[in-house]
Amino acid sequence: MKQIFVKPEKCMGCRSCEIGCAVQHSKDKNLFSAVMQSPPPMKRLFLEATEEIMMPVLCRHCEDAPCLNACISGCLYRDENGLVRRRKERCIGCWTCVMVCPFGVITRDGEKHIAVKCDGCHKLDMPACVSSCPTGALVLVDIDEFQQEKRHRLVLTGTEREE
């Protein structure tokens, strides 16, 4: 299974991921028409920063997902690839998922009156946030490969972390 990994040490806070995400979730999936769209398309991940650290915060598609457990309308479901997704037509905008998401990555679309969250760009090979990240702070990795690589690096360099 592949997952999006965040490497805060590589993030420079350029917000390209946010733009990439919003564009991918716009009508024409094109930057120029996306900026003209009204209301503007919504991003599903959020660049957050403290003095210490900076990184995009995004949906983990949790194994025991609080949003999925709490959804009262049958809108949220887990798809065949393990992504927590919406059946938009079922969302009534009760905001229970917003209340329980411990990452704060579910937001409200006030116009359509539905909850908005990351869909893992299930139609794409590479999620938009990952492909728009210029520094490699967001990467799509196969979990097994990731573990392997980490072990490899540890043996070679004595540290798990990338320099």
Add this chain to the structure above:
Amino acid sequence: MRHIIIGGGIAGISASRAIRGRDKDAEITMISGEKAKAYYRPMIPYLIEKEGMDINFLEDPVEKYGIGVVYEKAAGVDAKSKEVILSSGERLNFDKLLIATGSSPVIPDIRGLGGKGVFTLRTMEDALGIREYCRGREDAVVLGGGLVGIKAAISLKHSGLNVTIIEKLEEILDQRLDKRGSRIISKVLLNGDIGVLTGDTIEEVIRKRDMVEAVRLSSGKVIKADIVIVAAGVRPDVDVLKNSGIKTGNGVLINEYLQTCMPDIYAAGDVVEYRDLITGMLSINALWTNAEEMGRLAGKNMTGENIRYSGFLSVMNATDISGIPVIAVGIIDPDTEGYEVITDDRIDSYRKLVFRDDFLVGIIFIGDLTNAGIYTNLIKNKIPVGRLKEEAIKGNLGYINFIRKAPFQTITV
């Protein structure tokens, strides 16, 4: 293993899911007094206004988890012989039993309330009954200004009726919001042309022949009504436990493993009386999210796990009243000392944070729900706020605040 679950609501369903997840050979029997297929109960108010709306589970849990269903009311539990007695007199034996009977509406003692044109709103059948009865009628009165009452009122309004909510207490949404919050919602309702009368209650339902004509209030006011919805709260459905030896207070009493005082008998959902996570007081609640969690944990424990249940939050509501989003969690209106309350009251939003010592214990967010889940998590998991307090007050709290730069790890070989 033979598992019996009394009740077909979400506590029973999530327990079945958990049982099936851990034991694919378990025999699961659900005893349900409601004939309907599994549905999302919080959705029933929408059935009043939206014809043909689908509120069933997309995948019927009965099929998905291989549950045998008995559409009958359970009449009693024999804890010693480990049998459930059905209303037909039939006995079903079990290895593990889950009491998930839920709760039923409180019907106040009001003259003229019994009979045609008066409804509660608890089941799918209730909602469809209201929908049917509303056709061609003009005036509705909702008794009770809680969440169910308000949802019902909005749905009736959308169906074209004149609606008045009557609340006995000083404010609507008592215990769900503080005074300021209740006022905001009252205003929203009034703007939506829904009448709100507080500090008053129905003294008598006036009927002409069989039909509801009007209601007379304690204040003497008479309000025209064709239909009356009783939404005066719910109480745990413990009738089935009479003479069973299973201890009940306001609801079924359980230990931290969701077991009742009798071996192999568990309880989950609205029927349970347990400690509130934040107040520490024995409480009952009727919230879907809590029932789902309790059912899930009970199901796991019924199949051999030993997971501790730390308790629920009696107040943990998210809702949307005519486009105004509202979240309230934990202790939202403390009336004793020892709490620090911070409010931010603006034209388009209201925020309230309640702290006790170094902990956030309650929030109300109206209008702006940004990162509400982060705050809920702080409350629910009792995470000390420490240096984050200021960020929380400013509304700047994000997940990033909980991440520290990992120390550089090196290993010398």
